[in-house]
Amino acid sequence: MKRPPNTEGIRHVALYVHDLEACEHFYVELLGMQVEWRPDPDSVYLTSGNDNLALHRASIEYDTSGAQKLDHIGFVIKTAKQVDEWFAFLRHCAVVIRQPPRTHRDNARSFYCYDPAGTVVQIIYHPPIS
Numbered sequence: 001m002k003r004p005p006n007t008e009g010i011r012h013v014a015l016y017v018h019d020l021e022a023c024e025h026f027y028v029e030l031l032g033m034q035v036e037w038r039p040d041p042d043s044v045y046l047t048s049g050n051d052n053l054a055l056h057r058a059s060i061e062y063d064t065s066g067a068q069k070l071d072h073i074g075f076v077i078k079t080a081k082q083v084d085e086w087f088a089f090l091r092h093c094a095v096v097i098r099q100p101p102r103t104h105r106d107n108a109r110s111f112y113c114y115d116p117a118g119t120v121v122q123i124i125y126h127p128p129i130s
Contacts, residue, residue: 013073014054022116023055074119078126080109087111
């Protein structure tokens, strides 16, 4: 059987979070996403225009005792210079930084921080897709 055509890439991520309001603030007020849809009080769907991030309030029963299975999510930006601008802005907003900006072997440039739920977020300039 022949493989179908390539996908259009990862454009949707859904996360369970305990503090939905704090995470919504992080992604909307700090990263500039917009609320696309709020189907109920425990869910919100956000977009940057070409993607979709769903935040779902984790129930009491949701098991968070194990290690995070997701390594990180990444937000692509247009220039390497913007990596440093984003780093300064988020640090100014008291966002916890995991790793400061650095240039990678492939000339990508990025840094890592944490959202309020502890999810690792990468801000990245990646030449082939930026």
